Amino acid sequence: MTQQITVNSRTYQLPSAPTIVVCVDGCEQEYINQAILAGKAPFLASLRSFGTVLTGDCVVPSFTNPNNLSIVTGAPPSVHGICGNFFFDEETQTEVLMNDAKYLRAPTILAEMARAGQRVAVVTAKDKLRSLLGHRLEGICFSAEKADEVTRQEHGIDNILARVGMPVPSVYSAELSEFVFAAGLSLLREERPDLMYLSTTDYVQHKHAPGTSEANAFYAMMDDYLLRLHAEGAVLALTADHGMNAKTDAIGRPNIVFLQDRLDAQYGARTTRVLLPITDPYVVHHGALGSYATVYLRDHDEQKQRDVAAFLAAINGVEAVLTRAQASERFELPSDRIGELVVLGERLTVLGSAADKHDLSGLTVPLRSHGGMSEQKVPLIFNRKLSGNDGTRRLRNFDVIDLALNHLV
Amino acid sequence: MTQQITVNSRTYQLPSAPTIVVCVDGCEQEYINQAILAGKAPFLASLRSFGTVLTGDCVVPSFTNPNNLSIVTGAPPSVHGICGNFFFDEETQTEVLMNDAKYLRAPTILAEMARAGQRVAVVTAKDKLRSLLGHRLEGICFSAEKADEVTRQEHGIDNILARVGMPVPSVYSAELSEFVFAAGLSLLREERPDLMYLSTTDYVQHKHAPGTSEANAFYAMMDDYLLRLHAEGAVLALTADHGMNAKTDAIGRPNIVFLQDRLDAQYGARTTRVLLPITDPYVVHHGALGSYATVYLRDHDEQKQRDVAAFLAAINGVEAVLTRAQASERFELPSDRIGELVVLGERLTVLGSAADKHDLSGLTVPLRSHGGMSEQKVPLIFNRKLSGNDGTRRLRNFDVIDLALNHLV
Numbered sequence: 001m002t003q004q005i006t007v008n009s010r011t012y013q014l015p016s017a018p019t020i021v022v023c024v025d026g027c028e029q030e031y032i033n034q035a036i037l038a039g040k041a042p043f044l045a046s047l048r049s050f051g052t053v054l055t056g057d058c059v060v061p062s063f064t065n066p067n068n069l070s071i072v073t074g075a076p077p078s079v080h081g082i083c084g085n086f087f088f089d090e091e092t093q094t095e096v097l098m099n100d101a102k103y104l105r106a107p108t109i110l111a112e113m114a115r116a117g118q119r120v121a122v123v124t125a126k127d128k129l130r131s132l133l134g135h136r137l138e139g140i141c142f143s144a145e146k147a148d149e150v151t152r153q154e155h156g157i158d159n160i161l162a163r164v165g166m167p168v169p170s171v172y173s174a175e176l177s178e179f180v181f182a183a184g185l186s187l188l189r190e191e192r193p194d195l196m197y198l199s200t201t202d203y204v205q206h207k208h209a210p211g212t213s214e215a216n217a218f219y220a221m222m223d224d225y226l227l228r229l230h231a232e233g234a235v236l237a238l239t240a241d242h243g244m245n246a247k248t249d250a251i252g253r254p255n256i257v258f259l260q261d262r263l264d265a266q267y268g269a270r271t272t273r274v275l276l277p278i279t280d281p282y283v284v285h286h287g288a289l290g291s292y293a294t295v296y297l298r299d300h301d302e303q304k305q306r307d308v309a310a311f312l313a314a315i316n317g318v319e320a321v322l323t324r325a326q327a328s329e330r331f332e333l334p335s336d337r338i339g340e341l342v343v344l345g346e347r348l349t350v351l352g353s354a355a356d357k358h359d360l361s362g363l364t365v366p367l368r369s370h371g372g373m374s375e376q377k378v379p380l381i382f383n384r385k386l387s388g389n390d391g392t393r394r395l396r397n398f399d400v401i402d403l404a405l406n407h408l409v
Numbered sequence: 410m411t412q413q414i415t416v417n418s419r420t421y422q423l424p425s426a427p428t429i430v431v432c433v434d435g436c437e438q439e440y441i442n443q444a445i446l447a448g449k450a451p452f453l454a455s456l457r458s459f460g461t462v463l464t465g466d467c468v469v470p471s472f473t474n475p476n477n478l479s480i481v482t483g484a485p486p487s488v489h490g491i492c493g494n495f496f497f498d499e500e501t502q503t504e505v506l507m508n509d510a511k512y513l514r515a516p517t518i519l520a521e522m523a524r525a526g527q528r529v530a531v532v533t534a535k536d537k538l539r540s541l542l543g544h545r546l547e548g549i550c551f552s553a554e555k556a557d558e559v560t561r562q563e564h565g566i567d568n569i570l571a572r573v574g575m576p577v578p579s580v581y582s583a584e585l586s587e588f589v590f591a592a593g594l595s596l597l598r599e600e601r602p603d604l605m606y607l608s609t610t611d612y613v614q615h616k617h618a619p620g621t622s623e624a625n626a627f628y629a630m631m632d633d634y635l636l637r638l639h640a641e642g643a644v645l646a647l648t649a650d651h652g653m654n655a656k657t658d659a660i661g662r663p664n665i666v667f668l669q670d671r672l673d674a675q676y677g678a679r680t681t682r683v684l685l686p687i688t689d690p691y692v693v694h695h696g697a698l699g700s701y702a703t704v705y706l707r708d709h710d711e712q713k714q715r716d717v718a719a720f721l722a723a724i725n726g727v728e729a730v731l732t733r734a735q736a737s738e739r740f741e742l743p744s745d746r747i748g749e750l751v752v753l754g755e756r757l758t759v760l761g762s763a764a765d766k767h768d769l770s771g772l773t774v775p776l777r778s779h780g781g782m783s784e785q786k787v788p789l790i791f792n793r794k795l796s797g798n799d800g801t802r803r804l805r806n807f808d809v810i811d812l813a814l815n816h817l818v
Contacts, residue, residue, distance in 0.1 A: 029659040352429035379659035
């Protein structure tokens with residue numbers, strides 16, 4: 001058996017101990033800081049002495065799927081192809097959902113580790129990620145959301161509900177993420193995978209600010225599981241897909257720029273198409289509102305494109321407008337899956353399409369969301385000392401497996 | 410008596426009712442939002458129906474003095490001259506403290522209102538602002554910090570301690586700000602000033618995140634006073650000098666770029682001088698660390714300046730580096746009071762000079778600070794409906810007096 005593998009031009013040592021990579025969805029660093037301050041996360045606090053706490057940049061758009069795929073491929077979206085939940089196919093003139101593995105352009109480290117004889121397990125909160133994360137993976141892969149449908153043939157395991165001892169949680173709940181940890185702990189104890197990937201959902205972070213009792217309770221739950229995974233001898237490597245920020249004014253009203261309405265009023269209907277790649281079947285908690293949008297133009301005219309870019313850049317709440325070429329280079333995105341323009345919202349502002357396309361009835365608390373550059377800073381936390389970080393390397397969340405496998409002291 | 414006055418090229422109607430402008434130091438909008446969510450700020454919440462809640466941009470550097478002076482002059486620092494607590498005088502080669510009124514280059518609306526026969530009162534938390542805010546003001550002007558030294562001759566009032574019924578609070582306390590409101594309420598009831606300016610201190614915001622019990626208690630205190638001022642029939646206009654952000658990693662360690670150390674290592678000692686205009690005699694709660702610095706170069710050489718700018722811009726945590734000309738234009742700063750370069754830290758990063766110049770022993774909780782562009786969004790809140798805001802005008806915190814006097818429905 002080989003001692004290392006190469007995936008997407010990067011080389012990884014095989015795990016020397018069971019290694020668990022945790023992607024905490026929407027984990028703005030301040031959630032951990034505030035939970036520690038409130039005395040709710042003693043294990044995470046203790047990593048200051050015997051572990052390693054770093055900060056990295058996630059992929060922009062700071063959305064769930066692009067970043068989960070970056071983490072498991074060790075590569076940016078320009079390599080793996082997943083740059084949101086949707087792209088617009090100009091040939092067929094349709095918006096295409098990218099949740100299926102056929103849109104994935106690169107192998108995952110998970111699948112390649114399994115191919116190299118390692119036992120690999122993946123547990124996600126929502127089922128939408130399972131197909132992508134489990135692509136060509138010979139191992140265990142299932143979601144908490146559909147934990148009652150798990151079969152040995154399809155998911156590499158069965159009877160998980162009974163083993164975890166929890167009912168299938170609501171897709172909009174803190175328990176959905178708790179189930180991921182409970183299942184991970186059970187797998188660690190019984191199957192003892194060499195490499196395990198646990199991915200939670202940001203339902204709590206979309207609803208509750210750092211330091212609130214609800215957020216602290218959620219991090220206390222995670223802290224307790226992390227301690228138990230640590231106590232089993234696992235190497236823990238925690239990061240996030242993206243951060244999270246309030247997107248409201250002082251009394252909690254959302255700051256929304258409806259780009260399609262603005263563009264239609266300025267240039268006429270059907271001259272531009274605003275696509276929000278955050279859109280997915282689970283939008284109750286954010287109303288498909290994030291701080292990233294991409295715009296397709298009907299006329300492929302350079303002057304028109306410059307016009308539209310300048311118009312958008314002048315709107316209050318818009319942080320930046322990039323051309324396809326600029327965005328592809330700066331954010332390492334696949335240029336065939338973004339529009340002619342990429343628009344980024346400021347920290348407190350989200351970008352919508354047309355007002356009548358957004359159902360905001362699910363926003364029962366002030367909007368918190370992500371997608372922009374202001375949600376790019378995420379934690380990189382390990383329960384071991386790492387070597388070779390002199391502070392000059394720009395760390396990314398998708399370096400987490402490299403750090404966990406190649407840089408342990 | 411005239412019905413309007415013109416100050417710094419803007420015209421203001423005289424107050425039609427007692428008008429109170431409140432500058433809540435460090436009031437990131439999320440503090441109000443979270444206090445409302447926790448049920449601690451019912452009066453501020455009620456302004457959604459009968460008042461006006463807007464968002465504005467403060468002045469960069471997002472520091473206390475530049476913004477307080479902008480608010481009371483209705484003008485940016487390029488007009489009033491105060492762009493921090495310090496500037497470097499290249500002729501005398503000394504760092505000059507700008508807390509004295511002799512550095513103020515423009516009249517205040519407060520002084521001009523008094524000259525027009527209006528009764529004007531100013532209460533600040535810290536005494537450092539009193540000289541600037543009270544410049545040429547015939548009226549009441551004192552600080553909570555030195556409330557026990559108030560004399561009718563110098564401060565336009567006496568016996569304020571007995572009237573307020575509170576002891577002189579510690580300069581590092583929530584009570585220092587509470588004293589400002591208590592004094593303001595007493596003045597409103599007895600002297601009934603036509604225009605009153607109340608300015609708090611951000612001790613609480615430097616220590617506690619939005620939504621924490623300490624922050625909520627502070628906003629509950631303010632909410633209660635605002636209700637009482639409202640009940641007395643006053644027009645209330647609330648804004649902030651700047652926002653506030655965590656400047657730490659996931660476990661609360663500060664993210665600091667020590668610019669002087671970096672520059673000395675790269676270019677040699679005494680070739681550059683880093684000046685931090687946040688530095689003041691009260692640094693215990695932030696260690697003189699903010700997200701804004703200005704750099705003076707010994708050699709006035711353009712190539713060297715470009716070199717240094719590029720070197721600084723490449724440092725992790727630096728958001729932007731501007732030349733003196735760029736910074737003066739973009740942020741409306743007095744070019745003779747900033748260095749050749751202006752450096753801005755990212756949202757989670759502060760800029761230091763040399764590590765051994767900062768006393769961080771006072772940082773007993775994770776650093777929260779301000780100074781950069783990420784602290785530029787502040788609330789503009791009124792207990793009246795306003796007219797003439799169609800959402801296209803870029804509002805500034807220093808529009809608050811214009812809005813309160815000229816735009817009431």
